[in-house]
Amino acid sequence: MSEEKKTRQLATEAAGKIPKFVRGNLSATLRAKEEGKKVAYAFIADGQDEILRAMDIVPAWGESYSGICAAKRDAERFLQKAESNDFSRSLCTYATCNLGFDIWREELDGQMPPDAPWGGMARPDMIIGSAQQLCDPRFKWPQATQYYLKDVPVFIGGMYYPPWDPNTDHKQQEKLYVRYAKEELMALVRFCEKHTGKKMDWDRLSQIVELSDRTCDMFIDAYELRKAIPTPMDTGDAMNTMVPITFNLGTEEAYNFYKDLFDELKGKVDRGEGVVENERFRLIWAAGLPSWFALNDFQYFHNKGAVFPVEVTYRVCERTDRLDLPRTDDPLEHIAWRWVRYWTNWYEKARKRPGSLPKVERIIEYIEDYRCDGAVFHSAFSCRSWHAGIIQQAQVLTKVYGDIPILILEGDIVDISTYNEADTHNRINAFIELLEKSREKRG
């Protein structure tokens, strides 16, 4: 209990601004009605947010809200509400926490459930899901929600990328995937037009897309300052600073946030300020969403002199020039290319190292660029999307790259019932010993 009350120490001022961002996003959903705007339940990292922004639709992010409930350690009652409606505890807990919230709000005729964390989230005017290769809940969750919110229209679009196949050149298939993604994005535009009664302003969308590109570049530039030794920012902070790129893409606020973050980190690097005083080990958070209720564990790593200058999780874009995007004046096509090329970005490298995987190549690239000594994965039981395949990534990493110390933590994103703090700390202790031994061995 005492642990709950401790506030995690943030290394950056930028991370400290995040609660305001998150609250702002939530209250925008509550304010929307007064402002005559439509609210849409939406899902992160699925290429659709810029269209919503251009149509003045206010996104309500279920994943964010479940994360908030989890961080406040107040998710259990929503999970139970979903469970009592026959949603298994083994399903994605972002979804079930949110469904529990929605079911409760419907039972109260639209009133917020009692003491809803941060005032709750507004009832949507539409739900915009995505049937794609990010995860099944991105389309099953909207369908499930509609059972309770029957009057709310649902759109689900397809966005795919060529699957990894060591024996196939994915470039031959890219155009097909881009064309399909573009058509599905167009279908979303038509859906939004129908339900807002407004026409898409294509010039505005183009400007927003251009702003997003700049935001992605600024985000990566800022994050790359973390290569410095000692690192000026770690993954614990990044789990906060991911908010603007993830939930506010296509807004000036997001761009300005990363510009400020860049300046702040640059200052720290120039002054030689690190996250911890004596940086002993540099680690990569190689995969897995975090346990939102246990972000303090990053502090535990810090206390041992271990920091995370880099993570794969929530690094949701790449510098656009590195993606070598074909030129186009069509903003939807641009979004589609950016989407496809982001996911296939490490395919070439993987093909060059027999036995490797794109996900592993990305980890290797970061290990080298950020000079990491070990890799930590988090396996969250309720999300197959990011967490099935972690064992393989660890095995392939060892096989193709070398014997690097690896820790696989197990838990969940929202469901605290699986978490054992003492056990987690013991495992971290053992991992630190492993890192020490590995360093001794290397001399």
Next chain:
Amino acid sequence: MNEEKSYSKRVEEEFKNYGKRVKELKASGKRVIGYLSPIVPVEIITASGAIPIRLKGDVYEAVTTANGYMETIVCPFVRNVFDSALKGKYGFLDGLVMPHLCDSMDRTADIWNYNLGLNYFHFLNVPHVTDEPSLDFFKEILSIFISSLERFLEREIREEDLRMAIEVHNRNRGAMRKLYELRKSEPPLINGVEMMKVLVATMGLPVGESISMVEGLIEEVSERKLISDGHKPRIMIIGDQIDYTSLSETIEDGGGIHVMDDISIGSKAYWADVEVDKDPLYAIAERYLRKLKLPTFVESSDTYSETVEKRFGYLKDFIEEFRVDGVILVTFRYCDPYGFEVPLIKGYIEDLGIPVLYMEDEYSASTIPRAKTRIEAFLEMLME
């Protein structure tokens, strides 16, 4: 009588020694391509000259070897089959087609590919949406699949090969639907346990042999005499890959009768045909994307009630035609596609006045006793 024995016996044999026949054919020089789930167009594999065999698990075999490679958060069916494959049960495969059915398949495809060391592995990127652009996209995805098979088998797949394969698979499905007809009577001419064995046995046979087995069985079963011992609760099972008989056994030992299914080795795989008067590739794409009733597909209409009718209206037909008294809805742990659907399906069926028993299962024999207690209580309730 003798003949009846021979067909039923063959079903028993194929059920007990799954893949036996395919193994024999492989030994005689045939190529064998394994696949998972009913969303892989078997017509294409048949047209290539290879024999498709759908992989099944074994609920009586505990997952052991797979634990070192695949997380426990993956659907237990997928883990179980992967475990069987790692243990060499499918050593006769030349290759494997893994479809984009769900996260448990999509996110483990590389694990299968890298650890089984097969000569051929293809991930079939089936879309989930069923609109026009998705259909066009899927057609292209099928063309990519065809090219990759052609390269591997060093054999061209011609339009006429596809047409022939369509015709033969339609016949197979038609025969199976006729067999299902024989479950409509009271009591049914073929019980649930036997039917489950037929469903498993046929998916492990070359399609031609499946047709003769099912057609032969229809003849014998039609000659059976209906002996009624009173009304028994007629049960429909809904779920994904239920490729074991323990559920039906429990129902039928407990005084009920398993008369219909909406499972992926059963009616889900057999109800829809490929249209023969269209471009074959288009017709295949259309059948697999738009006619299969799987939770992996998103079909929407303008209103919620229209969407629900479009997606689940067929369940109402099944319930009426097979005179279903109760439904057992089974999902596997960690299965998001079916799991998120439970309140919806349950609500839809209960609104028709039909009680539903929902069970989350582990794809393991260890859960049979627990399921038995619940099923027996459900049957008792139906008999009251």
